[in-house]
Amino acid sequence: CRVSSDGKPEKFQPPPKPVIIDKQKQREERRFLSPEFIPPRGRTDPFKYYIERKDMIQRRRVFNIPEFYVGHVLAVTTADPYASEKSSRFVGICIQRGGKGLGATFVLRNVIEDQGVEICYELYNPRIQAIEVLKLEKRLDDNLMYLRDALPEYSTFDVNMKPVSRLDDEEVPVNKLQVRMKPKPWSKRWERPKYNIKGIKFELPESKMKEAQKWSQPWLEFDMMREYDTSKLEDKIWREVSEGLKN
Amino acid sequence: RSVSHPHLPFILSLLALSFSPASVTGACRAIQKLTRVRVVDNSALGNTPYHRPPKCIHVYNKTGVGKVGDKILLAIKGEKKKALIVGHKMPGPTMTPRFDSNNVVLIEDNGNPTGTRIKTPIPYILRQRGEFSKVLAIARNFV
Numbered sequence: 001c002r003v004s005s006d007g008k009p010e011k012f013q014p015p016p017k018p019v020i021i022d023k024q025k026q027r028e029e030r031r032f033l034s035p036e037f038i039p040p041r042g043r044t045d046p047f048k049y050y051i052e053r054k055d056m057i058q059r060r061r062v063f064n065i066p067e068f069y070v071g072h073v074l075a076v077t078t079a080d081p082y083a084s085e086k087s088s089r090f091v092g093i094c095i096q097r098g099g100k101g102l103g104a105t106f107v108l109r110n111v112i113e114d115q116g117v118e119i120c121y122e123l124y125n126p127r128i129q130a131i132e133v134l135k136l137e138k139r140l141d142d143n144l145m146y147l148r149d150a151l152p153e154y155s156t157f158d159v160n161m162k163p164v165s166r167l168d169d170e171e172v173p174v175n176k177l178q179v180r181m182k183p184k185p186w187s188k189r190w191e192r193p194k195y196n197i198k199g200i201k202f203e204l205p206e207s208k209m210k211e212a213q214k215w216s217q218p219w220l221e222f223d224m225m226r227e228y229d230t231s232k233l234e235d236k237i238w239r240e241v242s243e244g245l246k247n
Numbered sequence: 248r249s250v251s252h253p254h255l256p257f258i259l260s261l262l263a264l265s266f267s268p269a270s271v272t273g274a275c276r277a278i279q280k281l282t283r284v285r286v287v288d289n290s291a292l293g294n295t296p297y298h299r300p301p302k303c304i305h306v307y308n309k310t311g312v313g314k315v316g317d318k319i320l321l322a323i324k325g326e327k328k329k330a331l332i333v334g335h336k337m338p339g340p341t342m343t344p345r346f347d348s349n350n351v352v353l354i355e356d357n358g359n360p361t362g363t364r365i366k367t368p369i370p371y372i373l374r375q376r377g378e379f380s381k382v383l384a385i386a387r388n389f390v
Contacts, residue, residue: 080371082375083371083374088371088389088390105341112367112390114367115287115334115346115347115348115367115368116347117368117390118344118347119345120338120341120345121342125341125342148347
């Protein structure tokens with residue numbers, strides 16, 4: 001047996017325990033609840049939202065709506081009676097997700113033959129036959145409407161793009177791209193703090209940026225009447241939704 | 248004469264005088280009298296530069312507002328010409344495309360298109376009315 005430098009027998013040190021990282025548990029912890037499930041603030045009876053959620057879960061059981069955020073590149077195939085082969089496919093970047101409940105919509109934008117096209121799709125419309133996520137990428141903002149005033153290269157996506165392969169890992173990567181804009185005038189004054197846009201590379205002079213700050217409302221983030229805590233609601237709805245989808 | 252900025256299109260790209268409007272309103276109603284439009288086919292009338300952009304002077308509709316599929320009267324190069332609206336900036340019903348510029352295809356009185364090719368994408372909704380089959384036949388891309 002081992003002998004230490006003193007000459008006495010050393011106490012047995014057991015080897016360190018191996019740390020088992022259970023990847024399945026990590027995946028379950030990371031849960032995504034689509035934003036249209038969360039009911040808006042108001043005085044409507046929650047029963048209305050409960051019935052809507054039941055219908056949404058029913059639709060999701062038949063048709064898979066993948067998890068996607070603003071900034072993802074999606075390909076949507078819809079049934080169209082006036083199209084050849086009765087179905088049409090559109091590829092674009094999601095610039096906005098709006099609406100709650102069954103009327104939830106998302107807007108896809110693409111530039112085809114130098115012409116910018118945007119289509120507002122309804123998530124739960126039965127005409128939609130397939131939604132594929134081609135590129136997973138979150139952006140710095142929730143609303144990419146400023147892409148209308150940005151150079152067209154930032155909104156062009158190849159129609160025959162292959163889906164970018166991705167492991168079913170943890171986080172969705174955030175693309176910290178700063179977009180360059182066309183010369184002013186823009187459709188909205190994106191430099192103003194009300195839009196809180198971080199994804200634009202403003203090449204405006206300092207004086208203009210300072211003037212835009214005049215419209216800032218720094219008291220808004222401390223306004224207690226505007227607080228809407230959705231954590232408990234989200235937990236409850238998540239449990240409902242995951243149970244409904246398991247069957 | 249390639250269109251780079253749909254905001255102030257043909258105006259800035261013309262060789263002669265350049266007019267920059269003092270203010271450009273966003274899309275209010277789709278296409279009505281005096282809206283500047285963009286001709287998307289390859290007809291000579293629509294593509295030769297002129298110091299004034301083509302403007303709508305009448306909409307053949309009960310309301311004076313033209314949407315996709317409506318016929319309008321254009322004033323191009325000092326002449327009157329009928330045209331068909333194939334896309335506008337105003338958002339329409341969901342699942343229909345919204346374009347970044349007001350697109351128009353020149354047409355004769357009997358409905359035949361003046362040009363021979365349309366490169367810009369055309370919405371599928373136009374197939375609903377049978378009178379535009381000749382225009383759709385020369386279109387290349389659909390949305």
